[in-house]
Structure formats: structure tokens, C-alpha cells
Amino acid sequence: MTEKISRSIFKAYDIRGIVDKTLTEEACEQIGQALGTLAHEKKVEKICVGRDGRLSGPRLQKALIKGIRKAGVGVYDIGAVPTPVLYFSTVYLNTGSGVAITGSHNPPEYNGLKMMLAGETLFGDGIAALYDRIVSGDLYTALNEGSYKEVDVVPAYIEKILSDVKLSRPIKVAVDAGNGIAGPLAVKLLTKLGAEVTEMFTNVDGNFPNHHPDPSKPENLVDLQAQLKSGDEEIGVAFDGDGDRLGVVAKDGEIIFPDRQAMLFAGDILAHKKGSVIVHDVKCTRNIRPFVESRGGVCVMSKTGHSLIKAKMKEVNADFAGEMSGHIFFHDRWPGFDDGVYAATRLLEIVTRFDDANKPLKDLPNAVSTPELQIPTEEGENFTLVEKLSKNAKFDDAKDIIRIDGIRVEWDDGFALARPSNTTPVVVLRFEADTKEALERIMKRFKEEILKVAPTAKIPF
Structure with a gap:
């Protein structure tokens, strides 16, 4: 050719x-x-x-x-x-x-x-x-x-999940599929499990006429939040365009970001299997390690990327992995691939054990954090910028610097991350801290160091 x-x-x-x-x-x-x-x-x-x-x-x-x-x-x-x-x-x-x-x-x-x-x-x-x-x-x-x-293979997929996942009581759930491919299957599966489903944009339409099918962006969860506030559903779930990522919204409209979802799932697995290895990517909360270790688990940090996480899971024989973008990987009762629809069934399995489905979500450790922020760059420049930052920045006040994927700087009260996206020409930033004041200090500190190595960088804060 x-x-x-x-x-x-x-x-x-x-x-x-x-x-x-x-x-x-x-x-x-x-x-x-x-x-x-x-x-x-x-x-x-x-x-x-x-x-x-x-x-x-x-x-x-x-x-x-x-x-x-x-x-x-x-x-x-x-x-x-x-x-x-x-x-x-x-x-x-x-x-x-x-x-x-x-x-x-x-x-x-x-x-x-x-x-x-x-x-x-x-x-x-x-x-x-x-x-x-x-x-x-x-x-x-x-x-x-x-x-x-x-x-x-859809009937076999549904049958496999129904033979394994059990809800403890009926539950009403709102499902926003963003007109992606997961809509019809998710509705069918959750209904068969015993949930009552409020459907939102569950018809497949490749034009995505309602909102972008990306639950990692808060603006794409606005419709789901509004439905939960006005309707009688207990919880809301959302899927991305191809159904391998999960978004979760609590009854009061709070977004349960995937690193907190990961703690919920890891805790459930560790209750049945002590010593389980739990993998998470560099963008996840600092709370995940103490949460996992206090429950007898082993915590492993990985580079970001669904393919890289699967490789890391194989390497360390993990039972579970969670990624900040919403890819959730179960390898305890499921074959270890990222599956937003299956993750939604496991979520309902956990929350239906409680009279108040939102209690286990609200009980998860939380921190003050930013969503993913991005510095736009020219093609390839994102790698150069992060390399310069990693080499030249001085963080003498930090307690640890992790360089497995970009640079993650840890302080006693928070962290800052900069990594080059492998999919678009941007530098991805994320910040987390114990308090609003600490978050502001860490963001200011990180911004100063970025501007030293890239004075013209368009920093979004």
C-alpha cells in the first residue's frame, strides 16, 4: 500500500x-x-x-x-x-x-x-x-x-453481571449517558438488577446534541445534578461516549470524583480480601494511600493512562485500580478491564446496603482540590515544559517529589501535579490541600516555579 x-x-x-x-x-x-x-x-x-x-x-x-x-x-x-x-x-x-x-x-x-x-x-x-x-x-x-x-455478546455480558452483582434493596437512580453508546445497555442492566432508572440522553446519537459525553468535566454533569435535586432519585451516574468511564453524583448534587469512588470500591474489596493491591494514578488524592493501608491493603501509584494502568495491574497483580479520569478497573470478580457500566453496578451494590444510599459516599475522606486544569502549549511543548520544571524547579519546602509521570510535589498539607498530556498538547495541573488557605499557597508556589521556566505560559489561575 x-x-x-x-x-x-x-x-x-x-x-x-x-x-x-x-x-x-x-x-x-x-x-x-x-x-x-x-x-x-x-x-x-x-x-x-x-x-x-x-x-x-x-x-x-x-x-x-x-x-x-x-x-x-x-x-x-x-x-x-x-x-x-x-x-x-x-x-x-x-x-x-x-x-x-x-x-x-x-x-x-x-x-x-x-x-x-x-x-x-x-x-x-x-x-x-x-x-x-x-x-x-x-x-x-x-x-x-x-x-x-x-x-x-451483550446477553452473555448481562448474564455474567447478574450472576455476580446483587442489590440489597430497590433503588431509584438517574442515568445520564450523554447520547453515548452505553445508554441502552446501562438502562437494561440496571433495571434487571432491580433498580428503577430515570433515563437522561440514553438514546445513542453520534452528534451528542445535549452535552459532551465526558463525565470528568463538571459542566457535563449539570443536567444530572438538576435531575437529582428536582426528582426522587437517590443517586446519579453518568458515562462517557464509549462507556469505559463512570461519573457519580450524590443526591445533593455533589460530584463524587473518581479518586473518591476508588476509595469506596477499594474499601469494599479490602473488607473481603485483606492484602489486596490497589493501584491509582498520579492525579489521585493523597487520601487514598492512608485509606487503603489502614484497611490492610497495599497502595501502588501508577502513571496516568488506561493502557499503562492495565500494565501496572498485571505487574503487581492488583485487585483494583482507579484513575482520576473515571476509568475504574475491577480484577477481583471481573476480568480487570476498565468498565463504567460494570462499575455502576458495583456502586449500587455497595450503596443499597445502607438505608441512606448517600451515607457511604459522604463518609469518604475529602480534601479541598481543583479539577484538572490545563496549560495550552504547541504540539510537543508540553513535554519540554514539564521536563524543565522537573529539572530546574526548587521545592526545598516539600516533603517529597514524585517523578513517575511529570512532577508531583507533596507537602504535609497538600500536593501539586504537572504532567504532559499524552493525548492533547497541554500540561495537566492538579492541586489538593487540607484547607482552602493551603491550596492557595500551594497553587501560588507552583505557579511561581512554572513561570521561572516558562515565562509566557498561559496558566489558568
Whole structure:
């Protein structure tokens, strides 16, 4: 194949681009053949392929499948499903390999691919290697194209969860799916579990006409908060565009951010299994370590990124991981992939043990913190800025500096984090402290050091 393929779409955790500009049908076919070539080398016979609700999904899926089959590898087409159902299919159909065609929480004009092969999620060098194969023409073409079969795995996914998760009492829950692919499945599953569901934007619409399907941004939870205040639901949940992330809102409208969700889930697991290893990313609260350790668990900090967290979980044999962006990974009674819909069922399982479903949420340790803040940069400059900060900044008053992913500076009463995003040209900042005064001091202190190494940086506070 000689068509040029854009290097820019090969990101750290997945492939992502603007449809028909950087991510074309030709590119998807080439990527499919590269994946198929790799599968052929690893003796993988079949790959599961699914897609989210984006308008470009069907044709990109068709092109990808054509490429995979060209390399002689068979395809299970599991249709339009949340990304976690694709992950589930790789276990259920025993392929260990799958591709989700999804733009996740990006605007409608985007789409992308999340990939796993032979039980490993592709990231970093593994994704870059696909690009190298395509441009060098190192692609295998089989004499006979691979097989093709449509399979509906949703009934098995629902049955598996219903056989395991049990609610202690009926509960009324508001579900905001942001018109993403998770809506219909989440409503069906939660109803079968015994919950009464108030549906919000649960019809799939790739134009996302109501709000952006990204529950990590507070502005996308405004409708859910309003519903909880006016309605008789006890709790609210929200999903991102492809259903692998969870947002949670308490009855009074308080957002329970994912690092606090992680404490709730970790506490539940540790009540049944002492010594469990709990992984969290660098953006999470300082409260998580004492919370886990006081309950007999082992706490491990990881780089941010769903692929990197899965790799870390394997390395340390973790029972659970939580990421600040809303990716929640259960590996105690579930196969260890990030699944917002399954996480919602586990949430309801915990809160229905209480007469007041919000009590366990409100009892979680809390701190004064900022949401994710961003410094916009030129492409690649975000890495340079954080590197300079890490090398040159002086934090003599800090008690610890962690450099596993960017720079996280810990004081006795709070922390500051700066890390380069692997998906967009920004530096991600996050701050947390015991008090409002401490938060202001830490933010001011960090800002001073950033401006010393990057005087023109547009700092958002």
C-alpha cells in the first residue's frame, strides 16, 4: 500500500484522529492489515471488533475488518457496543484480542481505535510499531482472507453481571449517558438488577446534541445534578461516549470524583480480601494511600493512562485500580478491564446496603482540590515544559517529589501535579490541600516555579 498515513493519529494509548482528514477508511484498512500481520506472527487466529455510536463507526469498522482479514486473520464482529463489552468479548470468545472503534469522549468529528492483542493492551511503542510496519510495507497478505462472523455478546455480558452483582434493596437512580453508546445497555442492566432508572440522553446519537459525553468535566454533569435535586432519585451516574468511564453524583448534587469512588470500591474489596493491591494514578488524592493501608491493603501509584494502568495491574497483580479520569478497573470478580457500566453496578451494590444510599459516599475522606486544569502549549511543548520544571524547579519546602509521570510535589498539607498530556498538547495541573488557605499557597508556589521556566505560559489561575 502506498497511501500516506498520518503519524499524528498514533497516540500513546490508542489511535485517534479527525475522520476523513487524518483518520481515513484507507488508514483503517492499513492499520487492520498491520494488526492482522502482528496477530499472524503471534498465532492469534481471531480478533473481536466492535464500535461505539459515532456516525463514522460503521464504515471505519468495515475498512478495519477488511484489513485484518487480508492478513488471513478471522474477525468476530460484535457490532455497536460499549468499549468494555468489546473487552469482555475478548475473554468470552477466548481471543484475547480486540479492537474498539471509538472516539471516546472526543467531539463528534473524531474517531479512533483502542486495541488489544494476545491479552496485552497496545500502547506506546506497540502502537508506534504499527505505523512503522505500514510505512515500511512490512505487511502480510494471506492467500485466503480470514473468516467473518457476527456475534451478539451483550446477553452473555448481562448474564455474567447478574450472576455476580446483587442489590440489597430497590433503588431509584438517574442515568445520564450523554447520547453515548452505553445508554441502552446501562438502562437494561440496571433495571434487571432491580433498580428503577430515570433515563437522561440514553438514546445513542453520534452528534451528542445535549452535552459532551465526558463525565470528568463538571459542566457535563449539570443536567444530572438538576435531575437529582428536582426528582426522587437517590443517586446519579453518568458515562462517557464509549462507556469505559463512570461519573457519580450524590443526591445533593455533589460530584463524587473518581479518586473518591476508588476509595469506596477499594474499601469494599479490602473488607473481603485483606492484602489486596490497589493501584491509582498520579492525579489521585493523597487520601487514598492512608485509606487503603489502614484497611490492610497495599497502595501502588501508577502513571496516568488506561493502557499503562492495565500494565501496572498485571505487574503487581492488583485487585483494583482507579484513575482520576473515571476509568475504574475491577480484577477481583471481573476480568480487570476498565468498565463504567460494570462499575455502576458495583456502586449500587455497595450503596443499597445502607438505608441512606448517600451515607457511604459522604463518609469518604475529602480534601479541598481543583479539577484538572490545563496549560495550552504547541504540539510537543508540553513535554519540554514539564521536563524543565522537573529539572530546574526548587521545592526545598516539600516533603517529597514524585517523578513517575511529570512532577508531583507533596507537602504535609497538600500536593501539586504537572504532567504532559499524552493525548492533547497541554500540561495537566492538579492541586489538593487540607484547607482552602493551603491550596492557595500551594497553587501560588507552583505557579511561581512554572513561570521561572516558562515565562509566557498561559496558566489558568
